[in-house]
Amino acid sequence: MLTRISTVRCFEGQQLQVSHPSAACDCTMTLSVYLPPQADNGPVPVLWWLSGLTCTDQNFVTKAGAQRYAAEHGIALVAPDTSPRGPEVPGDPDGAWDFGHGASFYVDATQQPWARHYQMHRYILDELPAVLAELPLDLDRQSISGHSMGGHGALVLALRNPGRYRSVSAFAPIVAPSLVPWGQKALGRLLGAPEVWAGWDACRLVEQASERLLLRIDQGTADPFLDAQLQPWRLKEAAGKAGHPIDLRMREGYDHSYHFVSTFIGEHIAAHAEALHTG
Amino acid sequence: MLTRISTVRCFEGQQLQVSHPSAACDCTMTLSVYLPPQADNGPVPVLWWLSGLTCTDQNFVTKAGAQRYAAEHGIALVAPDTSPRGPEVPGDPDGAWDFGHGASFYVDATQQPWARHYQMHRYILDELPAVLAELPLDLDRQSISGHSMGGHGALVLALRNPGRYRSVSAFAPIVAPSLVPWGQKALGRLLGAPEVWAGWDACRLVEQASERLLLRIDQGTADPFLDAQLQPWRLKEAAGKAGHPIDLRMREGYDHSYHFVSTFIGEHIAAHAEALHTG
Numbered sequence: 041m042l043t044r045i046s047t048v049r050c051f052e053g054q055q056l057q058v059s060h061p062s063a064a065c066d067c068t069m070t071l072s073v074y075l076p077p078q079a080d081n082g083p084v085p086v087l088w089w090l091s092g093l094t095c096t097d098q099n100f101v102t103k104a105g106a107q108r109y110a111a112e113h114g115i116a117l118v119a120p121d122t123s124p125r126g127p128e129v130p131g132d133p134d135g136a137w138d139f140g141h142g143a144s145f146y147v148d149a150t151q152q153p154w155a156r157h158y159q160m161h162r163y164i165l166d167e168l169p170a171v172l173a174e175l176p177l178d179l180d181r182q183s184i185s186g187h188s189m190g191g192h193g194a195l196v197l198a199l200r201n202p203g204r205y206r207s208v209s210a211f212a213p214i215v216a217p218s219l220v221p222w223g224q225k226a227l228g229r230l231l232g233a234p235e236v237w238a239g240w241d242a243c244r245l246v247e248q249a250s251e252r253l254l255l256r257i258d259q260g261t262a263d264p265f266l267d268a269q270l271q272p273w274r275l276k277e278a279a280g281k282a283g284h285p286i287d288l289r290m291r292e293g294y295d296h297s298y299h300f301v302s303t304f305i306g307e308h309i310a311a312h313a314e315a316l317h318t319g
Numbered sequence: 320m321l322t323r324i325s326t327v328r329c330f331e332g333q334q335l336q337v338s339h340p341s342a343a344c345d346c347t348m349t350l351s352v353y354l355p356p357q358a359d360n361g362p363v364p365v366l367w368w369l370s371g372l373t374c375t376d377q378n379f380v381t382k383a384g385a386q387r388y389a390a391e392h393g394i395a396l397v398a399p400d401t402s403p404r405g406p407e408v409p410g411d412p413d414g415a416w417d418f419g420h421g422a423s424f425y426v427d428a429t430q431q432p433w434a435r436h437y438q439m440h441r442y443i444l445d446e447l448p449a450v451l452a453e454l455p456l457d458l459d460r461q462s463i464s465g466h467s468m469g470g471h472g473a474l475v476l477a478l479r480n481p482g483r484y485r486s487v488s489a490f491a492p493i494v495a496p497s498l499v500p501w502g503q504k505a506l507g508r509l510l511g512a513p514e515v516w517a518g519w520d521a522c523r524l525v526e527q528a529s530e531r532l533l534l535r536i537d538q539g540t541a542d543p544f545l546d547a548q549l550q551p552w553r554l555k556e557a558a559g560k561a562g563h564p565i566d567l568r569m570r571e572g573y574d575h576s577y578h579f580v581s582t583f584i585g586e587h588i589a590a591h592a593e594a595l596h597t598g
Contacts, residue, residue: 049541049570050578105384105581262328291328299329302384 041171045070051111052077055101060171064163065124066156071168072097073175074107078114085181085316087309088164088197088205089119092188093222094142097121100187103298109306113313116177120164122190124157139226145217146193147240149230158230160193165201183207183312187301188265189214189222191257192242195275198253199245207254207315209308211301212263215275216243222269243278254315255279256287258304260294320450324349330390331356334380339450343442344403345435350447351376352454353386357393364460364595366588367443367476367484368398371467372501373421376400379466382577388585392592395456399443401469403436418505424496425472426519428509437509439472444480462486462591466580467544468493468501470536471521474554477532478524486533486594488587490580491542494554495522501548522557533594534558535566537583539573 045057053076062069078084087110089100097119100106110117123129123144130153131140149158169179184205186194191213198208217223218237227237238244259272272288279286294300324336332355341348357363366389368379376398379385389396402408402423409432410419428437448458463484465473470492477487496502497516506516517523538551551567558565573579 048574048576048578049539049572049582051582055578102577103381105387107578107581108384108585260328293328295327297327298381299327299334299386302386303328303330306387 042174050074051107053079053107053111055107057097062124062163062167064159064167067124067126067129069124069163070097070121072101072119073172074101074110074117075176076111076114076116079116079176083176083178084114084116085183086116086118086177086179087312087316088182088184088194089117090146090164090184090186090190090193091119091122092186092190093122094137095122095190096142099298103302104305105302106305106309109309113309113317115309115313115316116175118168118172118177120168123160129157130154138222139229143189143226145189145223145226145230145240146196147227147230150236151230151232154230161197161200164193164197165204181206181316183316185209185211185308185312186213187211188296191215192217192223195242196240196245199242199249200239202249202251205253207312209254209256209311211257211304212259212265212270212296213242213257213272214269215272217241218244219274220269220271243274246275246279246284247282249282249284252284254311255285256289256308256311258289258291258308260291260296260300262293263296263300265296321453329353330386332358332386332390334386336376341403341442341446343438343446346403346405346408348403348442349376349400351380351398352451353380353389353396354455355390355393355395358395358455362455362457363393363395364462365395365397365456365458366591366595367461367463367473368396369425369443369463369465369469369472370398370401371465371469372401373416374401374469375421378577382581383584384581385584385588388588392588392596394588394592394595395454397447397451397456399447402439408436409433417501418508422468422505424468424502424505424509424519425475426506426509429515430509430511433509440476440479443472443476444483460485460595462595464488464490464587464591465492466490467575471496471502474521475519475524478521478528479518481528481530484532486591488533488535488590490536490583491538491544491549491575492521492536492551493549494551496520497523498553499548499550522553525554525558525563526561528561528563531563533590534564535568535587535590537568537570537579537587539570539575539579541572542575542579544575
């Protein structure tokens with residue numbers, strides 16, 4: 041079912057890039073999987089990584105330096121693409137970079153022409169775990185993380201699906217898409233009227249959360265998108281009101297780049313590893 | 320003298336990209352410098368990194384994950400570009416990727432039209448240290464490393480200039496450019512007849528080496544360029560005959576990519592750090 045695009049040795053494990061026909065997204069999807077050396081001896085827990093606007097499955101793989109920590113902790117890293125792609129998949133009508141190809145916002149679209157392909161939430165939640173069954177992954181132990189738009193995706197996947205993930209973290213996430221320009225543009229097109237956006241907004245979802253997950257966010261203070269698009273204090277406030285724990289760390293002088301992610305990904309993976317390897 | 324293109328926080332230090340007018344290369348040159356957090360308190364030793372064919376100053380910076388180790392050991396990383404560039408700089412006449420822009424082979428060209436701009440050896444040896452004087456670098460403590468064509472560059476710079484570098488290492492280097500297609504093409508154009516190539520060939524230079532440096536090479540066994548272009552056993556044999564120590568490590572299953580470099584760069588930086596921090 042998986043077509044192997046490349047297999048590259050890395051930190052004594054294997055960095056794979058694979059593709060497969062996706063029923064959810066009605067197109068061919070490409071993703072990357074890092075298998076740590078421990079996977080040679082049996083299934084290993086999984087940390088999902090969702091990337092941000094304009095990324096593919098490759099940005100995290102080549103820039104975050106995460107494989108070292110995954111190898112240390114015996115955890116697989118699964119990095120899906122950030123949207124459906126291909127000539128048959130409609131992108132932004134104006135060619136903008138903040139919607140469409142590379143910018144799915146990880147929802148299940150209800151509006152045409154997007155609904156046919158933009159089904160990233162159920163793709164990641166249901167289809168991909170089944171597709172990946174041929175790899176040595178222990179899908180009873182999953183955690184999730186992501187960056188920017190992918191941080192939003194990770195938070196929403198975890199908060200909408202209690203019991204699925206053991207921990208969730210994010211780097212510079214969009215936490216309140218209903219209230220910021222990137223989110224309003226995307227959710228309006230993909231989902232229609234604002235009345236239905238709450239189910240895809242971490243600040244609203246945390247109000248209803250039925251489980252208490254490890255929830256960690258790192259945010260750079262020099263991030264150019266901080267005030268207009270990210271506003272992590274909104275999630276801190278909403279989580280506080282709901283009594284959900286949240287560990288928000290403001291990082292002095294860090295920006296929105298993978299240099300920021302690479303600096304703190306080791307701490308995130310160590311925290312996820314603790315959640316994944318216990319119980 | 321340096322124009323700051325970007326400054327990004329990374330592992331509590333700063334990843335800089337800068338440019339400057341180069342007299343040696345007669346064009347504007349761009350390079351990257353990672354300053355570890357220790358540079359806030361005074362000059363730090365320098366590890367030069369020379370990249371391979373088709374690279375710019377950015378490949379190592381974004382893909383190797385080296386900043387973590389540089390921050391741990393208090394060492395700056397200086398990554399020059401791999402050639403002169405610009406509309407005024409002649410590239411490969413046939414548009415090939417293995418000569419010209421991104422492919423200087425780090426020599427001082429003697430043949431026209433290349434000689435006017437392709438002076439990368441003296442650029443790195445003499446001009447750049449002077450240009451970088453405004454940064455908190457301790458240029459009495461320098462080591463050098465590189466990848467592929469840049470491994471060749473690192474070996475040649477170290478072997479031609481005894482006393483300058485405290486240690487040299489390379490990942491999958493071209494060790495005998497006189498004997499392999501990439502090297503023959505480039506040296507023929509840049510330097511003319513084969514009689515003068517020996518001064519730019521690590522296997523020939525090690526025969527005459529007057530000092531004994533730490534010399535370490537890592538090479539993947541699954542590297543597609545191993546047999547035709549790299550042939551590290553030639554350097555091992557030449558060093559052995561000359562009585563120069565060499566630590567050649569063949570790495571089972573690794574290829575030529577930055578996934579290979581990222582896996583072992585920590586060990587290289589630790590070894591250079593020992594040479595740089597003692598004496």
